[in-house]
Amino acid sequence: MKQLLFSCLISTGFLLSGVTANSQNEDRNYDFDNSYKNYFWRNVRFGGGLGLSFGDGFADVMVAPSAIYQFNNQFAVGTGLQFNYLKSKGYYESLSYGINVIGLYNPIPEIQLSAEVEQLRVNNTYDVYYTDIWRRDRMEDNFWNTAIFLGAGYSMNGLTVGVRYNILYDKDNFVYNQAWMPFIRFYF
Incomplete structure (x- = not known):
């Protein structure tokens, strides 16, 4: 039972860290997209x-x-x-x-x-x-x-x-x- 609980906690930890890392990556892409759009309009x-x-x-x-x-x-x-x-x-x-x-x-x-x-x-x-x-x-x-x-x-x-x-x-x-x-x- 302890091993199952430990496995669930580890799996949940990896899952949450993956979601957090992925959402941070999406934020970086979002900033990149906005900076690209700003760069484009700065030259128009x-x-x-x-x-x-x-x-x-x-x-x-x-x-x-x-x-x-x-x-x-x-x-x-x-x-x-x-x-x-x-x-x-x-x-x-x-x-x-x-x-x-x-x-x-x-x-x-x-x-x-x-x-x-x-x-x-x-x-x-x-x-x-x-x-x-x-x-x-x-x-x-x-x-x-x-x-x-x-x-x-x-x-x-x-x-x-x-x-x-x-x-x-x-x-x-x-x-x-x-x-x-x-x-x-x-x-x-």
Whole structure:
């Protein structure tokens, strides 16, 4: 009987020590997971662009939030959303929205090189006037547009000012009026 009781106590002791050791191990994994998550979010930066322009019968609104993951001081990769609305009363109206993926490289802290792929859904409506019969037709042009931008800019404290070039530029797609585009990009 004493041997059975002693065996039960020893078995219970091993069982409890195993549970305690396992729960401590789970606590360490939990801390590791939390520290990994904190490390990840410490390297995520948010930003984007905002543009507003209004005039007599004219409106241009652009909203482009984005986020990047900063691997180190030189490399970052991210994604963003884009929304554009343009209206020239009585002539033209355009709504475009989509997503982009961007890669950033800083060979030195002040210089930022970028490569960006953008996919937009474009919905254009424009008025066509016929002078010989004084008639106006409303035309629609809806399509997908892909752009690949290569850019360079001067960077300081999360703000970059530069120029980018659309290597897929097509003058007939009515999205961008030229291949070269200035930009202002910020991340905090």
